[in-house]
Each structure stands twice: as structure tokens, then as C-alpha cells.
Amino acid sequence: MEQLIATFLTILLPILIGFGMHLLSGHLQQRFIRKD
Amino acid sequence: MDWFEVWRLLSPTVDAALTGGYYYASLLAIGLGIGILTGFFGVGGGFLVVPILNVALGIRYEIAVGSSLSFIIGTSFAGLLKQHKLGNVHFSVAGYIVAGSVLGAVLGDSLQMFLLTGLAGGNTAVFTVYMHSIFIIVLLGTIRAMRSSGKARSSAVSEAPLLARFGPPPKFHIREWDQLGFSVPGTFIVGALIGVFTGLLGIGGGVLLVPVLLGLFGLSHQKAAGTSLAIIFATAMVAVIKKGFSEVPKVNLPLTLILLVASVIGVQLGVFFVKRVSGSGFRRLFVYVLLAAIVMIAIDLSITLLSSGL
Numbered sequence: 001m002e003q004l005i006a007t008f009l010t011i012l013l014p015i016l017i018g019f020g021m022h023l024l025s026g027h028l029q030q031r032f033i034r035k036d
Numbered sequence: 037m038d039w040f041e042v043w044r045l046l047s048p049t050v051d052a053a054l055t056g057g058y059y060y061a062s063l064l065a066i067g068l069g070i071g072i073l074t075g076f077f078g079v080g081g082g083f084l085v086v087p088i089l090n091v092a093l094g095i096r097y098e099i100a101v102g103s104s105l106s107f108i109i110g111t112s113f114a115g116l117l118k119q120h121k122l123g124n125v126h127f128s129v130a131g132y133i134v135a136g137s138v139l140g141a142v143l144g145d146s147l148q149m150f151l152l153t154g155l156a157g158g159n160t161a162v163f164t165v166y167m168h169s170i171f172i173i174v175l176l177g178t179i180r181a182m183r184s185s186g187k188a189r190s191s192a193v194s195e196a197p198l199l200a201r202f203g204p205p206p207k208f209h210i211r212e213w214d215q216l217g218f219s220v221p222g223t224f225i226v227g228a229l230i231g232v233f234t235g236l237l238g239i240g241g242g243v244l245l246v247p248v249l250l251g252l253f254g255l256s257h258q259k260a261a262g263t264s265l266a267i268i269f270a271t272a273m274v275a276v277i278k279k280g281f282s283e284v285p286k287v288n289l290p291l292t293l294i295l296l297v298a299s300v301i302g303v304q305l306g307v308f309f310v311k312r313v314s315g316s317g318f319r320r321l322f323v324y325v326l327l328a329a330i331v332m333i334a335i336d337l338s339i340t341l342l343s344s345g346l
Contacts, residue, residue, distance in 0.1 A: 001043040002037070002038055002045060003037065003045060003280065003281060005037070005042050006042050006045035006046050006280060006285070007276070007281060009042075009046060009275055009289060010046065010108055010276055010287045010292070011106070011273055011277070012173040013110075013289065013292075013293060014106050014110030014113070014292060014293075015105065015109060015113050017110045017293065017296045017297065017300065018109070018110035018111060018112070018113030018117075018296075019114070019117070020300065021111070021114035021296075021299075021300045022113075022117040022118060023298060024304070025114070025118070025303065025304065025307070028304060
């Protein structure tokens with residue numbers, strides 16, 4: 001059970017950070033376009 | 037539920053040469069550097085993460101590989117969301133390749149264990165020599181593949197892609213090449229070969245996949261980039277699952293998360309820098325990065341060979 005949770009976390013947490021990365025780049029791009 | 041056991045599984049000993057603040061500062065610097073390269077060249081950077089973690093920080097190869105794959109899940113997911121929004125992901129091609137690459141990733145992990153415990157007999161120095169040598173060969177192959185894909189594109193030939201001309205049936209069809217069929221077994225084998233590199237070396241394989249998608253499937257450059265991210269994401273996920281259920285833990289999550297957070301900042305910097313570089317020098321710059329990685333690994337390989345008396 002512990003191994004299952006640990007493996008799940010090694011996938012889930014990077015996905016969440018990746019999603020945050022996507023949101024951040026979208027946000028910065030929008031700001032950049034608006035400035036243009 | 038024993039949460040201490042979960043933490044133990046998530047943070048295996050990395051045997052790093054640096055400790056404390058220096059270790060974390062180095063990880064942040066590496067993450068930032070990889071992020072800049074990702075934003076600049078549009079590559080995952082897995083081919084650099086693993087050797088740098090091993091050579092610069094002395095982290096054991098099997099942990100560097102596992103952690104790099106977990107890192108790749110995050111970076112490829114971010115890229116995949118963006119490419120999917122732009123309509124650049126070719127799901128049928130990705131699906132057929134993923135069928136092979138996930139099998140390849142599992143085989144790659146088993147091959148890594150065979151190299152470590154079987155061929156090297158558990159000797160870390162011997163295992164490092166094997167892994168360094170494979171990395172040098174793969175990076176040299178990448179430079180060669182980049183040169184040939186560049187030539188193929190510049191010649192602008194509209195002939196049938198390689199996998200439509202060769203490869204046994206059954207065949208599948210894609211919109212871009214309506215009248216042609218692509219070999220299902222051929223695609224599966226190509227996927228499996230790339231997957232082996234993912235499981236063995238902890239690289240996403242984007243640097244290998246993009247030339248494959250351009251040359252063998254005749255996809256456009258944008259679709260090749262988007263489709264490769266879908267393949268990398270699925271393959272890295274299966275590889276992490278395989279490593280997660282192995283006897284010894286191979287993913288150090290704190291290490292992965294520090295690299296990822298630092299790379300988020302680095303990617304934005306890379307995107308900023310890329311606007312200031314002309315397109316003509318772009319490919320050459322990337323080759324220089326690959327050559328620098330080869331030199332770094334070759335020096336460490338020589339040191340390992342001399343110091344261990346192999």
C-alpha cells in the first residue's frame with residue numbers, strides 16, 4: 001500500500017507542477033501580448 | 037498507513053558528493069539551467085539531467101534516472117497541454133508508438149538492473165562506465181540524427197515517408213498521408229526502441245523522437261514536437277510506475293520537485309532569451325550543448341576508469 005501511494009505521488013506531484021508551469025506560461029504570455 | 041514508510045520510499049539515499057545547503061543550491065542551479073535550455077530549445081532536457089546529476093553531484097545513476105523520469109512527467113505535461121491547445125498532437129501516431137514505447141520502457145528498466153547487478157556485479161564504478169558509454173553513443177547519435185533531419189527538411193522532398201514505404205502489414209492511415217498506410221509492427225518496434233532508452237537512461241527521447249516523426253512519418257515540425265510530448269509523457273509515466281514497484285526505490289521526489297520548481301523559472305528565462313537569437317544559429321547552439329555534455333561525460337568516464345583501475 002505504501003509503495004502504491006509513493007508511486008502515485010511521484011506521478012501526481014510533477015503533473016501538478018507541470019500544470020502550474022502551463023498556467024504560469026499562459027499568464028506571462030497574455031501579459032506580454034497585452035503589453036504589445 | 038505508515039507515512040514514514042511512504043517518506044522513506046520517496047526519498048532514497050542519493051549518495052551525493054555535496055550535502056546540506058550546497059546540495060540544494062546545486063539542484064536549484066541545475067533545475068534553472070535545464071529550464072533555460074527547455075525554454076530556449078524546446079527540449080525536455082532529460083538527456084542532460086541524468087549525466088549532470090551523476091557527474092556534477094555524484095548521485096547514483098539509478099536514482100538520477102528514476103528522478104529524471106519523474107521530472108520529465110512534469111515538464112512534458114506542461115508542454116503537452118500547450119501543444120494540445122494548438123492542435124499539434126497527432127493522437128493516432130502517438131498511440132501506436134506509445135504501445136511499443138511503454139513495453140520498451142519496462143524492458144529498459146530491466147536492462148538497467150541487468151547492467152548493474154548482472155554485468156557489473158553490483159560494482160557502481162563499472163555500472164557508471166557502462167552508462168557513461170551508452171550516453172556518449174546516444175548523444176553522438178542525436179547529433180547525427182539532427183544533421184540528417186535538417187538535410188531532409190532542407191531538400192523539401194515530398195516523397196512518401198520511410199515507414200509508409202517499408203514495414204510489414206497491417207497498416208494504419210493518417211490524414212496527412214491519406215493514400216498511404218504506415219506499418220503497425222514497424223511503428224511498434226520504433227516505439228519499443230525509443231522506450232528502451234527512456235527506461236534505461238531516463239531520457240524522454242524527444243531529441244530522438246522528433247527526427248523519427250519527421251523522417252519516418254512525414255509529420256510537420258509542429259506536429260512532430262507536439263506528438264513527441266504525448267509519447268514522452270505516457271512513456272515516462274509507465275517507466276516511473278515500473279521503477280516505483282521495483283525492490284529498491286529509484287525516484288527521489290524531493291530532488292525531482294526542487295528541479296521542477298527551479299525549471300519553471302528557467303523555462304520563462306529561456307523563452308525570453310530565444311527571442312534574442314537568430315534562427316540560423318539555433319541548431320548550431322544546440323549541437324554545442326550536446327557536445328559539451330559529451331565532453332563532460334567523457335572526462336568523468338576517464339576519471340572513473342583511472343581511479344577505479346578498470
